[in-house]
Amino acid sequence: MQPRSLLRLRLRDLAAAFAFVSMAVSGQLPAPALVVVGLGVGLALLGRRPFGSRGGLSALVLALMGALLMGAVARGMVDLVVAACTFAGLVTTQRLLSAPTPATDAQVHLTGLLMVAGGAALSGELLYALALALFATFAALSLGLGVVEAATPAGEVVPVRAVLRLLALGLLFALVGSLAFFVLFPRLSWNVAGRRVSPGLGPATTGYSDTVRLGGTGTLKTNPRVVLRARLTPDPGLERLDAYWVGSTFDTFDGTEWSSVGEPLGSADQVRLAPGGEGVLHQEVELLPAYGATTAVALESPSLIGGATAHSPQGSRRTGLVRSPSGEVRFAVRGTGYSYHAYSMPPARQETRAARVKDASLFLSLPPDMDPRVSALAARELGTTTEPLASAERLATYLRSNYRYSLELPGEVEDPLAHFLFERQEGHCEHFATALAILLRTQGIPARVAAGFFGGERMEGHYVVRAGDAHAWTQVLVPGRGWVTVDATPEAYRAAQPAALLAWLTRVYEAVDALWRTQVLDYSFRDQVDLLRSLVRPPTSREAMPEGRLRLPPARAWAAALAVALAVYATLRLLDHRRRRTAPHAATGLLEAVERELRRTPGVWREGEPLEELAARLRVSVHPLAAPVARVTRRYLEARFGGVSLADGEARALARVLARAIEARRQADAPRSVTTGR
């Protein structure tokens, strides 16, 4: 291998590696494929290409792997798209490890493109975009070097340094240009398939689920994946919202698990949960794929949910909402992510309007075979207190101060509630919420358990909620006020608490990801108009503009105007320059006509050969076309460089002369070739 190709090959291998990474970030590729491709890329980067001379054998192995994948698809173990992407990765690996010929290079780049396309089908997240940009960079550098190498005569040194500088400059220009194109080019719909489809870091493993169940083994992990992003109007302007986002409420506890009674009602475009009124909080909610459930989530207490869209690999479509009697709202169409609008009554407003509860007895039911100690405990702690809210607060305070919070799961026990209250005395939010609800019920106070999220972190004008913010709490029915939230979980443990460094890293990633979502994926024509408007209009807010002063456009408007003017000027200059450079001379038309004629007779004219040289060559070789070509050439040169312009129609006449000569020669040649054929 010549040393001059090494850099190009490295760049090629890196490009292929990043093309594969663009698929791998979806987290859907099978682990063995990751290992195989990773090993292959490592070997290739070290310069080891063991398949160099054993192309047939390795192709056989490849075919075998393909067959294995097909089998897996047939048995439903692997998705067809995932299998195809995996196979593309394997093909690339085989090509990477083969002898680096021009054909192999082309195939590697082609499979790279294929893998990038596969990556787009699997995920459209920020990491994919990063991998795509890196693939484009390395592939472009490698291809550019390849072109230069091909143009350099054998034995000479390729001017790598000079070439790379130019290439990098060009690449930078292309990137900046595409960015400008992206920002400025009007788009009407960017809602294509594949976005919001699959998370960049794999689906969330813990967090909110549609049920609340005590027991289980293991440890709950604090998951920092963002599951919900909402824009609130009016904007509370808080850094941390620390609000309850309710998803489901449960009325029946069987000793281990909470559930709701009643069949879901029909599907509708919007669902009203409570009468609206003054001061409702509007939320524009997006549920990300990490969410994983189908329940709509809204700030407490939701009054109206509607305008829902489900996002799936097949595209985005409107979906109806199904309401269950317990107040839970589910999406009628299954998607990997959802967006919808919700209106909520802030907690302070609830006092004025009470939600009517038809059957309070439902919220008094106790699990069968309940440990008698539970009701005794409640009676002891409450003493003479009977007012529902006061009782709830009292019991919650008791739980908070006497029980410890733990993410360790207790394992499968006979009676999880009694186990929590009397033996282990530590548990997580579901234990606290359940305990409070059941303790209240034993004393004849209606209560239920709500599940959802607690928290809300401000990010880029939105509030985000993470999988680790999943929470459960208790609601107690207060006559005249309706359901009032009482949280028995110690305050410090309500929202997720990741480690400091991890938290910072997550924040950075989420911030960039949020930018990617708002500025790239969701960047629309509207945003472009807004951007342009913000550039030219004076600020509308009052505090930014003192009264009495002349309302001049802001500095950035001048800057934008200047930039636009410069761009227009540069474009005009360039166009003018080009037009002057390429102003077609009248004689150039003749030249083009002549070249068209000459193209019709193969073997006479070599593409790109100047007419003068052709005429001289024909004259020397006493070609039958020498005379007409010389005549046309002479006239062309006179007209173009000698200042003797062509008369009207002369160009056409000359071209015809040449055409006739060519035709005559062809007819003269034809019979001769027949006679030689005999």
Add this chain to the structure above:
Amino acid sequence: MSQPARPLAPAFEPTRARAQMERVVHALERVILGKRPQVELAVTCLVAGGHLLLEDVPGVGKTTLAEALARAFRLSYARVQFTSDLMPADILGTQVFHAASATFTFRPGPLFHQLVLADELNRAPPRTQSSLLEAMAQGQVSLDGTSHPLPQPFTVVATQNPVDFSGTYPLPDSQLDRFLMRLSLGHPGPEWEAQLLIRGGGAGALTELVGSSSPEELLGLRALCAGVTVEESVADYAVRLAGATRTHGDIERGASTRAVMGLMAAARARALFEGRAFVTPGDLRALLVPCLAHRLLLRSAVQGAYSREEAAHVLEEVARRVPAPR
């Protein structure tokens, strides 16, 4: 009228100029067999008013070509054999003391001829080589504070042997740059060589060569050259060609401005030879190698004839790459 009589510029007749040059070439061809392209270039060089450098192995007719050119144009001719002990005074001339009148008078050297053959120029020390510089550039010789104009037309035809380097002083670049063209004749084809044997060498033919032109006609042709027009795009093309040699990766030093001017002068003469009153891009391309190859300094350290070959190669590439006006 007190003004000196000036000859009026001849009426511009490219066809007549072509006929005159064709006649000279035809006459020369009878002596230099089978070398039409080189002969055409040599005549073009003379008409353009440039000096000619012939670079080739011994015995292929360099000297014969120079002498034939002189005879064809009926120019006064001197041959100076350059050797390592040749002094500038030997070619320029000396001040001679006249005892009778007790004054110095200038006795012109062999340089005072219309066509000077500087044979094996690279055998002379740089001092002697450089004494030619003024003569070639200004057409005069300055000696002891006095300028002596050289006869007009004045042309130097120099020869050098590119293969045998022992005991030679390579021509300085400033000297090379003053030669408008560099040609190498090469061996004639076998049929022409046989013809040469039959006719008993070129010497006989040389003496038979009758002047087919005259110094006045040569000066007239040179005056005509000045009238050949150059279209804007063609001038731009010449500049771009020269620019490409300056930025080419294989060339250390590209064509000088003198080189571009020389190229255009030669192109004008070639246009005349083709019977045209204007220069075409093809003229420039045809003269690119003869006019520029010897002036380029390549990055590769090849010397002599091989460097010329390489330079020719590079120049052909430049001609291919620089887009011609259409």
